[in-house]
Amino acid sequence: MATTPDASSWAALLLFLLLHGSLSRRTADAADTITASRPLSGNQKLVSQGDKFALGFYRPAGGPLSNWYIAIWYNKVSIQTAVWIANREAPISNPDESQLTISQDGALILLNQSKSVVWSSNNVHNATLPHVNNSSKEAMTTVAVLLNTGNLVLSDASNASHVLWQSFDHLTDTQLPNMKIGWNKATGASTRLVSWRNHYDPSPGLFSVEMDPGDNSQYVFLWNNSIPYFTGGKYDRNTGAFSGIPEMTPMISNSMYTFQYVDNDREAYFMVTIKDDSIFFRLTIDASGQTRSTVWMEDRKEWMLFFLQPKAKCAVYSMCGLFSRCAESALPPCSCLKGFHEQSPSSWISGNYAKGCVRNVDLQCRSNSSAPKKTREDKFYMMNNVRLPDWSRGVPAESVGDCKAACLDNCSCSAYSYNGTCLLWYTDLVNLQDSLDGSGDSIFIRLAASELPDSKIKKWRVVSIIVGGLVALACGVTACICFLRKRAMQAVLPSTADGRLATFKYSDLQLITKGFSEKLGSGSFGSVFKGVLPDKTVVAVKKLEGLRQGEKQFRAEMSTIGTIHHINLVRLLGFCSHGVQRLLVYEHMQNGSLDHHLFAKNAGGLSWSRRYQIAVGVAKGLAYLHEKCRDCIIHCDIKPENILLDASFVPKVADFGLAKLLGRDFSRVLTSMRGTIGYLAPEWISGMAITSKADVFSYGMLLFEIISQRRNVEKGEQAGASMFFPVLTAKKLLEGDLLLFLDPESVDEIDLEELERACKVACWCVQDAESSRPSMGEIVQILEGFVDVGIPPIPRYLHVLAESADHAEISVSE
Secondary structure, three states: OOOOOOHHHHHHHHHHHHHHHHHHHHHHHHHHEEEOOEOEOOOOEEEOOOOOEEEEEEOOOOOOOOOEEEEEEEOOOOOOOEEEEOOOOOOEOOHHHOEEEEOOOOOEEEEOOOOEEEEEOOOOOOEEOOOOOOOOOHHHOEEEEEOOOOOEEEEEOOEEEEEEEEHHHOOOOEEOOOOEEEEEOOOOOEEOEEEEEEOOEEEEEEEEEEEOOOOOOOEEEEEOOOEEEEEOOOEEOOOOEEOOOOOHHHHHHOOOEEEEEEEOOOEEEEEEEEOOOOOOEEEEEOOOOOEEEEEEEOOOOEEEEEEEEOOOHHHOOOOOOEOEEEOOOOOOOEEEOOOEEEOOHHHHHOOOOOOOEEEOOOOOOOOOOOOOOOOOOOEEEEEEEEEOOOOOEEEOOOOHHHHHHHHHOOOOOOEEEEOOOEEEEOOOOEOEEEOOOOOOEEEEEEEOHHHOOOOHHHHHHHHHHHHHHHHHOOOHHHHHHHHHHHHHHHOOOOOOOOOOOEEOOHHHHHHHOOOOOOEEEEEOOEEEEEEEOOOOOEEEEEEEOOOOOOHHHHHHHHHHHOOOOOOOEOOEEEEEEEOOEEEEEEEOOOOOEHHHHHHOOOOOOOOHHHHHHHHHHHHHHHHHHHHHOOOOOOOOOOOHHHEEEOOOOOEEEOOOOHHHHOOOOOHHHHHHOOOOOOOOOHHHHHOOOOOHHHHHHHHHHHHHHHHHOOOOOOOOOOOOOOOOHHHHHHHHHHHOOHHHHOOHHHOOOOOHHHHHHHHHHHHHHOOOOHHHOOOHHHHHHHHOOOOOOOOOOOOHHHHHHHHOOOOOOOOOOO
16 A cells, blocks of 8 residues: 655655765865875875866876876876875885875875875874774864865864965975975975986986075075076066076066065065966976976967076086086987996986996006006097086196196096196096087096007008008009008098097098998988998998988988987988088998898797897887987888897887988888888878878888798788788787797797787787877887787778788879
8 A cells, every 4th residue: 555755754855865965065075185084095086176286196107107106286287297296205006005194193194005104294204004093083183185276285174274284385396386485484494396306206306496595586406405506696676587587577577477586584485476377387397407487288288388497408517427428409418428338328218317427448547556567558538629527626737748647647537638727637527518609628538548549640650661561572552552542541530439420521431432332232212332441440331312402401410310329220420412422321230131130031040039129129219219309200111121230139220310301202212112011101192191100100010020020921922811910910919819820839939928019019000090009109118018008909901901912012102
């Protein structure tokens, strides 16, 4: 029998709905708040009222997968950009089992999976927190709220104006609007910016910005908390700018921001305020020691730089570390001195040069009585037109010879300079820079004798003795020719020992290549010949064909390409511009090109491990071209013939930057690929704009061939999807059976995880849509196991290539 609800039932229902609505609103209102009973964990995040900022667990892009931090970032910016990090020196490994919560004593604390305190607003470290009683009155007295200014505030729950702690008092590397850089005169506490250690590690780095302790009206940049290297000068209240930055004055009058300087009895500080709160503005000191003021451009989806200090990279103290030189116009700006090498090559590749360089060979001090008597005395390498390093010491000397002797007599002396005054350096060399105006000094770097060849004078004596002996044996004519040939070759090589690009004469290149008689091969841009320099260095000389640029533009391009140095890129040593002739001189690769090792009849000399490392090396080289150079360099011709191997089988990408020399007409590149199931991305065929993703496609096709050690379609075989290796690989990936098409004898030596990783990467690289292909930087991370990737779909374009392989050549008109 049905019943009708009475009045008491309706009242109970109404009370439930009211309570439920109240609780729901409280939960929604608390999206920006942490309490003892509502901690933060896993993928949860706080969002400020106004949605401008978010707080949660954060991992820097490209950093270790196990390093997580509590961070504040912009909530509406598509590129996750951290502006504050709590535990920058103590990352956690498992955010799902960690908590950001309120402790019993009212502090904001971060607990790891072991319930140990790894960070606290009260600076409690490495302590084990006792069990928190959520009903404790003390634990409920404070709350942490994320404000829409980006400030995380810990305050009394019953009185929000009673602030106990705030993130704006504990800056990291970023200054936001309304953040203060200065100091509290009563407590002596200061607020300053400290850089990250590198792009992937937010722990405190070497560089910082703070108010000058000796002069409150200016700020100062410090290296290692001790050595000042830049200041903007004193603040002028009348102009609103710093005396050392006059260009700041017109910027202030019509700027989106206002710069403030306050100095009273309680505190002194600098602060920036924004006139329009919808603008996302930040000032950051980066790992290279420069501060960058940037604004988010929503239409371009990127941060736009509008202010940089100091402007010169080389003005940053120890920018390039020890025993290096800084060249403002070079890219990268840092290079090791002759006789030295990078202490941490991986750091240099990522753009962090702080660890500097170390000697190749230890010095042999002549005052060392234990040294063998036959040990040759240390020598000196002269560098001209440089700004001398810091920390020199003057000693009495009447001549450059006396100055040199004074350095040799002291085992701690690493260099000397003489210009009427003798300067010695007893410490590691730091801040050695190229002089931009040509008014620099000369310095002599001390090296072990084995690092420097015998002088030319001694070589001439040997040549003279040989010529005299030949004349005595009545071979005067032959001896004279040889003598003249030797003398000409001595002048061929402009000094490339310091890493600078050399300019060759055409006659010199004819001489060292013996009239271009020994051809190493030919490629998309011309023929390559073997040459030998006077110091017995073997080089490869490429004769460019089809070049349309004038000499001035060609030299400008060469100066750019010549500054690109990476272990996986063939190094350009010099060039020649003679009439219409354009020639390039490269380092010679002893093991030739990759195709000879992959596709030769007796192939098999490359183990799986070596082939995998070649794939990783090629990816790193392309990632450097795409992402680390000043302008993105698209190769446009990635194939095994353009991958060279040195004596240790380290892969080096050749011919990078040459496509640009031919202008926007890439017909020469495409003609060289005619007749192959090759390496062309579909956008070449469709006429779409060419981006770095075209190189990614070509890399994917190359990777298929590295995996299989054969052309994607062998000559003489029927093509079609059934025999086309890329399609076969994609199908076997979906079926989970990659071993089916491998040689049974080689299965045991193959790392199956690496094989699956390589096959996935290859298939993702050749996706039809550019947006579906990974970047080369992402490919490196996947191949090295830092990032996992799913199974890709089979691209339609692979079927098109397979089915047309035996019927038509791939060609593209201009």
